[in-house]
Amino acid sequence: MVEPGLIRAAQSGDRDALITLLREIETHVYRTAYYILNNEQDAMDAAQEALIRIYTKIGSYEEKAQFKTWIQRIVTNICIDKFRRSKPTVSIDEHEMVFREKQNVEDEVLTTYAVQDIRNAIDKLPEHHRAVVVLRYLQDFSYNEIADSLDLPLNTVKSYLFRARQQLQTLLHDYQKGGVRG
Amino acid sequence: MTCQEVIEYMNRQLDDDLNEHEYEILIKHTRHCPDCAAMFERLKKLSEELGNLPQVMPRFSLVDAILPKLEFMEPIRLPEAAAVEIPAVNIPSQQSNRRAKSRHQLRFRAISGIIAASVAAGLFLVSYNAGLFSPSQRFSDADNAGANTATSQSADTFMPNAKVQPFSNDTKGAVNTQSVEGTNGTEETDRSVTKENQLKSDETSANTGDSSENGIAAEEPSNASTDDAPSISDPNVGSDNGSGPTQGIASDPAQLEAASPDGQYIAKVTGFVIHVYKSGEVASVFEARKNGKFANLVWSDDNKQLTYDIQLESGGMERYVISTDTMTESKASH
Known part of the structure; x- marks a missing residue:
C-alpha cells in the first residue's frame, strides 16, 4: 500500500514525504471510519483526527508491524473511543438460536x-x-x-x-x- | 461433527481459511443437512454483499483540510533521527573544575539523545572557538547558544541544558552539555585577545545557521545575564564581560520549541505566545502571552516543570515556571 521508502523518509523528518503518505492513506482511513461510525460527518472528523495523530506519531511506528495495520489501529481506536455513542447494539449471544426463519x-x-x-x-x-x-x-x-x-x-x-x-x-x-x- | 462446528467451517471457508480436507467435511455435511446448506448460502451471500459495499471516498481531501493545523505541529521523529541541534558553546574555565564531576555524569545522559553527526558538528565548532577566545567572550557565546538550543527543527529536540542546570537563573546556567565536550579545550586557552568578538559571532552563526534558523538570539544586555549568576564561583567573571549586548545569531523571532524529556509535552513559542501541547493532541493544554522575547525553554528532568525566560524590552528579564501537573504558571524569582 505505502512504499517503505516513503514511510522512512516521513519518519526521518521529510515533511513533504509525510504529507504525501497521508494523502495515500486518507481514503483507507476515511472508509474505516465511515463504516464503523455509519455517519459521514463523524467519519470526516474521526479520519482527520486519525491523520493528525499519524502525522505526529509517525516516529513511533516500528517496521516490525505492518504500516497498514498500524494506521487502522489508530483510526479504529479513535472511532471506538472518541465517538462512542450510547446507542443500543444487538446482543451477540453465543448460544443464540441459529436456525430460525428457515422458510423462504x-x-x-x-x-x-x-x-x-x-x-x-x-x-x-x-x-x-x-x-x-x-x-x-x-x-x-x-x-x-x-x-x-x-x-x-x-x-x-x-x-x-x-x-x-x-x-x-x-x-x-x-x-x-x-x-x-x- | 455438529452443525455449530460446521458453521465455523462455513465462516472459515468464506475467509479462505479451510484446507482441502476441511472443505470436504464441510461439503459432505451440507449435502446431508439442509439447514446448514441454507445457512451456508445465506452466509455466502452476506459475505459477498459485504465485500461489495461501496468504496466510499471523502467528499474533499482530508489532508488539505488539516494542512493548516499541521503547520503548527511537529511530527515526533524517530529517536535516532531526532537530532539535537548543538549550539556552539564554550564554558568559562572558572566553572569547569567545580562542575567537572557532575558534567562527567551528565555527559553520558545527554549523549544518548544526540545524533552523532550533530555531535561532530558541535565538537568542531567548540574546538574551533576554544583556540581563539577569552573566557569573557565565551560568556557571550554561552548566552547566544543557550538561547539557540531550542530550535523548531525537531519536536523532541530535548534540551541538553535542562540536564545541566534545570533551574539556573541566567542564561549561562543554560550552558548545555555540548559545552561539556569543549571543556578541556577551553581551559587551556584562557588568555587570548578580545578583538574577535564579531568574528566569533559570524563564525557561530555560520555554523549554526543551517540547523537553527528559527532560533532566537539572546540579545539581553550582558550585565543582566551575568550579575545574578548563581553558579559562578567568581562573581567578577560576569563583569569581565564588557562586550555589551551580544551579537544576535539568528534574530528571526519566529519559533522556539522544546519537548519534555519523556516526549509527553512540547512547548512551542510563536511570536509572543507560548503553547504547551500534549503529545498527540491537537489543542494546546496551556497558553500564555508575554511582552518580551522568549528564551531558554528548559524542562525539568521529571517532566513536571518548564522554565523559560522573558527578555523584556527594558533589558530586564523575567523567569516563569509552568507546572504540567496543574497546567499553571508562576513567576519565578531570579
Missing part, C-alpha cells in the same frame, strides 16, 4: 440486500464486532492483520467475525421481511 430461504437468497440495510445492520453490532467486519471487508484484512490492528487475540477475532456474520444475516433477514428497519 430461497426467496431471500435471490434478493439483494440494500446497501443502507447492510450499513444499518453493521451499525447495530457491538463496536469491536463492527470493527472486525469493517477491517475484513473494507480493508481486506486477514485474521492476523485484524488481530494486530485491534490488539485482540486471533481466536477472539475469529469468534467476533463469525458471530457478527450470523448476527448480520439475521438482521438483514428481518429487514427483508419488512421487519425492523433502520
Whole structure:
C-alpha cells in the first residue's frame, strides 16, 4: 500500500514525504471510519483526527508491524473511543438460536440486500464486532492483520467475525421481511 | 461433527481459511443437512454483499483540510533521527573544575539523545572557538547558544541544558552539555585577545545557521545575564564581560520549541505566545502571552516543570515556571 521508502523518509523528518503518505492513506482511513461510525460527518472528523495523530506519531511506528495495520489501529481506536455513542447494539449471544426463519430461504437468497440495510445492520453490532467486519471487508484484512490492528487475540477475532456474520444475516433477514428497519 | 462446528467451517471457508480436507467435511455435511446448506448460502451471500459495499471516498481531501493545523505541529521523529541541534558553546574555565564531576555524569545522559553527526558538528565548532577566545567572550557565546538550543527543527529536540542546570537563573546556567565536550579545550586557552568578538559571532552563526534558523538570539544586555549568576564561583567573571549586548545569531523571532524529556509535552513559542501541547493532541493544554522575547525553554528532568525566560524590552528579564501537573504558571524569582 505505502512504499517503505516513503514511510522512512516521513519518519526521518521529510515533511513533504509525510504529507504525501497521508494523502495515500486518507481514503483507507476515511472508509474505516465511515463504516464503523455509519455517519459521514463523524467519519470526516474521526479520519482527520486519525491523520493528525499519524502525522505526529509517525516516529513511533516500528517496521516490525505492518504500516497498514498500524494506521487502522489508530483510526479504529479513535472511532471506538472518541465517538462512542450510547446507542443500543444487538446482543451477540453465543448460544443464540441459529436456525430460525428457515422458510423462504430461497426467496431471500435471490434478493439483494440494500446497501443502507447492510450499513444499518453493521451499525447495530457491538463496536469491536463492527470493527472486525469493517477491517475484513473494507480493508481486506486477514485474521492476523485484524488481530494486530485491534490488539485482540486471533481466536477472539475469529469468534467476533463469525458471530457478527450470523448476527448480520439475521438482521438483514428481518429487514427483508419488512421487519425492523433502520 | 455438529452443525455449530460446521458453521465455523462455513465462516472459515468464506475467509479462505479451510484446507482441502476441511472443505470436504464441510461439503459432505451440507449435502446431508439442509439447514446448514441454507445457512451456508445465506452466509455466502452476506459475505459477498459485504465485500461489495461501496468504496466510499471523502467528499474533499482530508489532508488539505488539516494542512493548516499541521503547520503548527511537529511530527515526533524517530529517536535516532531526532537530532539535537548543538549550539556552539564554550564554558568559562572558572566553572569547569567545580562542575567537572557532575558534567562527567551528565555527559553520558545527554549523549544518548544526540545524533552523532550533530555531535561532530558541535565538537568542531567548540574546538574551533576554544583556540581563539577569552573566557569573557565565551560568556557571550554561552548566552547566544543557550538561547539557540531550542530550535523548531525537531519536536523532541530535548534540551541538553535542562540536564545541566534545570533551574539556573541566567542564561549561562543554560550552558548545555555540548559545552561539556569543549571543556578541556577551553581551559587551556584562557588568555587570548578580545578583538574577535564579531568574528566569533559570524563564525557561530555560520555554523549554526543551517540547523537553527528559527532560533532566537539572546540579545539581553550582558550585565543582566551575568550579575545574578548563581553558579559562578567568581562573581567578577560576569563583569569581565564588557562586550555589551551580544551579537544576535539568528534574530528571526519566529519559533522556539522544546519537548519534555519523556516526549509527553512540547512547548512551542510563536511570536509572543507560548503553547504547551500534549503529545498527540491537537489543542494546546496551556497558553500564555508575554511582552518580551522568549528564551531558554528548559524542562525539568521529571517532566513536571518548564522554565523559560522573558527578555523584556527594558533589558530586564523575567523567569516563569509552568507546572504540567496543574497546567499553571508562576513567576519565578531570579
